[in-house]
Amino acid sequence: MAISLPHLNYSTATTPTQPSQPPLILTQDELKKIAAYKAVDFVESGMVLGLGTGSTATFAVDRIGELLKQGKLKNIIGIPTSKKTQQQALSLGIPLSDLDSHPVLDLAIDGADEVDGSLNLVKGRGGSLLREKMVESVCKQFVVIVDESKIVHHLGSTGASIPIEVIPFCWKFTEMRLQNLFKDLGCVAKLRTIGEGQNEKPFVTDNANYIVNLYFKGDIGDLNVASDAILRLPGVVEHGMFLNMATTVIVAGELGVTGDGPKCVIDLEIDMGVAGALQPRSLQRENWGSSFLKLTFEANEPVKDETSLNTYIGSINHHLSAYSLSSYGLNDAFDKSRPSLMMRCRRIMSSVKITEKLPNGQGTLYFTPAKGLTLCRQGQAPKECEVVPENFQILVRDRLEPRGAASRGASRHHHNDPQEEEPRPPSRVPVRKRLSEGRGNHIPCPARQTAPAPRQYVTHEHMDQRIKELIEAQALCSKDDLGKFQVPRFIGVIFKLKPHSLPTVRYESPGRTTLLDPFLTRIFNLYFRPKNLRKDVYAHSKDKEENLYSLISLKQYQGEKLEVFTRKFFELARKVDNLDRSEDNCFEMIEKVNEYIDLERMMSERHKSTKNVLAMKSPTTDKENERNCDEQGDKKRSKIDNGKSRKRNLLPKPVLPKLNVKILEIYHILAKDNFFRVAQPLEPIEGKLYCKHHKVMYHKTDWCYAVQRL
Ligand SMILES: O=C[C@H](O)[C@H](O)[C@H](O)COP(=O)(O)O
Structure with a gap:
């Protein structure tokens, strides 16, 4: 296949304004080579490398051999994913080993037959899927x-095969069972063969197995469910x-090229270290309240010397920083991730500048075009051809989070709990309902019916947070049949609603001391944060921080009516500048206030012993940490700010509910939760700071504020 890239100049470095260059036609093989060479940039001396199989991976293996010969790479150990690659590597003099001796690899480079928007792949049309999966999963x-040509919307939806490696024993039986498994989807299972007519015989893999190809008529649906169902079949x-x-797909x-000029897209997922992991549902959407924040940097204009890139967080234009209501707010996330972001961008584009300071919480990414961009034409002088084509025709999609479990792992999980196979609950199902069914995630979020069940990577910190949420949610689940609370007029004013259209909600008589604030603050976090970023929000605004702090610290006084307290809370919340005034959220907040009241009533009347659950201090927020560090580190400023600091310290600290069940019991519940798996420590690297995620996140322990607390 030949692809025309008319906008790319033959030699942009030397003659950028040269008029009407003939369009450059790249063959599919040339494109494969470009991607392969780009991937080899990731290789460093001393690495243990997974060597992929297929026509694209061949270019990468060749290139590695070449760089070894030139002495540009040293001490590489390759783990081949097929006999063919093994032979190729040996012929190039690449030292080889196996998984027995090297159970963990630094990097693997391999081709794929299909890639979807979530970086899921179909592989194995060359028949090497088993060894590939063994190597690439570690x-x-x-x-x-x-x-x-390999980019697809949904795996298998193009009608091309999904290969399954089966044992030869009774393969027809296995083939039939595979087909039956997806008969509702019109799936056809067919043994892969070679030769024709009388010479036709089964294709035999490197492991002496057969391949059954599955052909789907459309979308496979939930890929994890399909994966589990397939793996469950004996044979x-x-x-x-x-x-x-x-972790990275180079296309x-x-x-990556649009109109008359190059378009660069970098999709980044950044671990925000927040409990309640959900995978972003599409490349263009963020998922607030999840562990991962999706940032998309995009340049639609032709590249000039210095081009400003539009920055999106999901669909919200240019907001890199918005507010940090919780300790894991977006500001923090961005600040923490900026070094790694820069590092990543530099790897992706040869010359990237990111403004060191982000004015007013807005992020602007600047880049300049790659220097020395030279594309090879057939018949061109070899010297020029040695220059590897740069980024403009390459789209690099990165997954910054540690990779999820291989499908085999997920499969075991599902074996134990058939309930997990049910589709995710629909959007906006109250969390307590889902949790009370023993499954689900704390963050209400529209679930894509066909999406793969997200399986994310969480630390023990996340687990602890999740435990608290579970406890809270279970407590909130209790019902009562107390009287009704008529929503007061002021709420209508605040939210610009017509009071008569407001609903009535249950309410217990006011007038006692409560600790409403932690709950309301949490509710605020959970329900309001996702939707309400506005352009005019300045994350670093002092006022906002002050208001935020007051909001978190707000308490109901002895004898203060709930109605009065609620008004104060809402008014303060508005000043934090991120409060959504939409009807929905208003109702949600009111509902949550009442849920809190349910909880309080439950604790005071039915479970008095649990009242002390409110005694625990909340974890220190990062803002507080930063403040404390600042105050210790900068004595001069500390003196000047002394009055202020003291005042701050006098403010009551927020509290969160204490656990009232044993951690072990909760872990048992969490073990069934398809959203979580526990982070496994990586091997320490001598002389380097590291944390569990540092390799994948590209950060040091110093930056990893979530893991530091473990
Ligand atoms: O078994 C084959 C491998 O999975 C290949 O990586 C895959 O089929 C892609 O091959 P190619 O680069 O030749 O398209």
């Missing part, structure tokens, strides 16, 4: 190299869906 970084060895394994082709 590498710290898995770089996938494809030409643009199946492995399937070719590589779910949540790729060579017209993607």
Whole structure:
């Protein structure tokens, strides 16, 4: 396949304004080579490398051999994913080993047959899927190299095969069971063969197995469910869906190029260290309240010397920083991730500048075009051809989070709990309902019916947070049949609603001391944060911080009516500047206030012993940490600010509910939760700071404020 890239100049570095260059036509092989060469940039001396199989991976293996020969790479150990790659590597003099000796790999580079928007892959149309999956599931970084023809909306939806490796014994039986498994989807299962007519015989893999190809008529649906169902069949060895394994996909082709000028897109997912992990649902959408924040940097204009990139967080233009109501707010997330962001961008584009300071919480990413961009034409002088084409025709999609479990792992999980196979609950199901069913996630979020069940990586810190949420949610679940609370007029004013249209909600008689604030603050966090970023919000505004602090610290006084307290809370919340005034959220807040009241009543009347659950101090927020550090570190400022600081310290600290069940019991519940798995420590690296995530997150322990607390 030949792809026209008319906008790319033959030699942009030397003659950028040269008029009417002939359009450059790249063949599919050339595109594969471009992607492969780009991936080899990730290779460093001393690495243990997974060497992929297929026509694209061949270019990468060749390139590695070449760089070894030139002495530009040293001490590489390759783990081949097929006999063919093994032979190729040996012929190039690449030292080889196996997984027995090297159970953890630094990097693997391999091609793929299909790549979807979540970096899920179909592999194995070359028949090497088993060894590939074995190798690529244990590498710290898995770089996938494809030409643009491999990009699909949904795996299998193009009608091409999903290969399944099966044992030869009674393969027809296994083939039939595979087909029956997806008969509702019109799936056809067919043994892969080679030769024709009388010479036709089964294709045999490197492991002496057969391949059954599955052909779907459309969308497979939930990939994890499909994966589990396939792996559960006796006789199946492995399937070719590589779910949540790729950390980077390099696509060579017209993607990343638009109109008359190059378009650069960098999709980044940044671990915000927040409990309640949900995977972003699409490349263009953020998922607030989840562990991952999706940032998209995009340049639609032709690249000039210095081009400002529009920055999106999901669909919200240019907001890199908005507010940090919780300790894991967006500001913090961005600040913490900025070094790694820069590092990443520099790897992706040869010359990237990111403004060191982000004025007013807005992020602007600047970059300049790659220097020395030279594209090879056939028949061109070899010297020029040695220059690897740069980024403009390459789209790099990165997954910054540690990769999820391989599908095999997920499968075991599902074996134990058939309930987990149910589709995710629909959007806006109250959290307590889902949690009371023993499953689900704390953050209400529209679930894509066909989306793969997210399976994320959480630390013990996240687990602890989640435990608190579970306890809270379970407590909130209790019902009563007390009287009704008529929503007061002022709420209507605040939210610009017509009071008569407001609902009535249950309410217990006011007039006693409560600790409403932690709950309301949490409610505020959970329900309001996702929707309400506005352009005019300045994250670093002093006032906002002060208001925020007051909001968190707000308490109901002895004898103060709930109505009065609620008004104060709402008014203060508005000043934090992120409060959404939409009807929905108003109702949600009112509902939550009443849920709190339920909880309080429950605790005071039915479970008096649990009243002390409110005695625990909340974890120190990062803002507080930063403030404390600042105050200790900068004595001069400390003196000047002394009055202020003292005042701050006098403010009551927020509290969160204490656990009232044993951690072990909760872990048991969480073990069934498809959203979580516990982070496993990485091997320490001598002389380097590290944390569990540092390899994948590209950060040091110093930056990793969540893991530091473990
Ligand atoms: O078994 C084959 C491998 O999974 C290949 O990586 C995959 O089929 C892609 O191959 P190619 O780069 O030749 O398109």
